[in-house]
Amino acid sequence: MCSSAVGRWWRPFGIVGEATVFHVDLAPHAAHEARASEWLNAEERVRSDRYLHAGSRRRFTLCRAALRAVLCSRLACSGQQLTFGTSSYGKPFARVDEMPNRISFNVSHGGSHGLIAVAPHGRLGVDIEERSTRDDLSSLTDAVLGPSEEREFALLRGYRRTHFFFRMWTLKEALIKALGVGFSQDPAKFEVPLAVRRGAKTGMHRFPNLPQTEWRVDDLGTGDFAAAVAIEASPRRSQMSSE
Numbered sequence: 001m002c003s004s005a006v007g008r009w010w011r012p013f014g015i016v017g018e019a020t021v022f023h024v025d026l027a028p029h030a031a032h033e034a035r036a037s038e039w040l041n042a043e044e045r046v047r048s049d050r051y052l053h054a055g056s057r058r059r060f061t062l063c064r065a066a067l068r069a070v071l072c073s074r075l076a077c078s079g080q081q082l083t084f085g086t087s088s089y090g091k092p093f094a095r096v097d098e099m100p101n102r103i104s105f106n107v108s109h110g111g112s113h114g115l116i117a118v119a120p121h122g123r124l125g126v127d128i129e130e131r132s133t134r135d136d137l138s139s140l141t142d143a144v145l146g147p148s149e150e151r152e153f154a155l156l157r158g159y160r161r162t163h164f165f166f167r168m169w170t171l172k173e174a175l176i177k178a179l180g181v182g183f184s185q186d187p188a189k190f191e192v193p194l195a196v197r198r199g200a201k202t203g204m205h206r207f208p209n210l211p212q213t214e215w216r217v218d219d220l221g222t223g224d225f226a227a228a229v230a231i232e233a234s235p236r237r238s239q240m241s242s243e
């Protein structure tokens, strides 16, 4: 699937438990974009063409093509054999020859960076955000942070405040994406584990309304972006249904 002349725009970024995380370079690149769009199927091309904004089209195309390459390699199948279905909340899952496959994956894209996490089974979620020094962070905290997190945020200034906010945002979004139920899980109604809020790179989490499942959550942030991955610690048999 990958031509050495064009090269790859994704690379292994880390291993977290059973999951492998790939970084996807989403910066404008004509040759990568041309190659990536060749790998999409008819349905994905229609979706790509619907994006009015060139940046959104590029991010979707480069990430989906990289996801296809990663999954085809793992599943030893061709691009024609691989299709995607979606849960009722829109979380994609893989099909090979029309049969749902238990391989677990999740994708996030923002700005010039994307992440793909893939594991043999179990639910997982990933999130990446470029940190922006926006003035309205305080107006977003009610929607994103829980009470203790809000108090901790209020004590911070300057870049520490920005880093804390985007760290919490990506950790929570990764957990929500692992659960797979979108906005129906309110990020302000749960808090990131205390040790992780205080700087630990990894911790264990339970949603207060869904205490039966434990999740591992890892901060994958770098100087360039905030990022996180969340992985079901005791995977259920199927990743495709939600709690």
Ligand SMILES: CC(C)(COP(=O)(O)OP(=O)(O)OC[C@H]1O[C@@H](n2cnc3c(N)ncnc32)[C@H](O)[C@@H]1OP(=O)(O)O)[C@@H](O)C(=O)NCCC(=O)NCCS
Residues within 6 Å of the ligand: 060, 063, 064, 089, 090, 091, 092, 106, 107, 108, 109, 110, 125, 126, 127, 128, 144, 168, 169, 170, 172, 173, 176, 177, 178, 179, 180, 181, 182, 183, 187
């Ligand atoms: C889809 C959603 C889960 C993530 O959206 P986002 O942050 O804008 O976008 P990301 O780039 O991180 O992720 C998009 C990818 O997530 C995947 N995705 C779509 N629906 C999903 C779902 N319900 N659960 C998990 N992953 C989902 C898709 O692969 C999508 O990529 P694609 O469209 O290229 O296939 C979002 O719409 C959502 O529901 N968020 C709720 C969480 C929230 O309130 N966040 C606020 C800050 S904590």
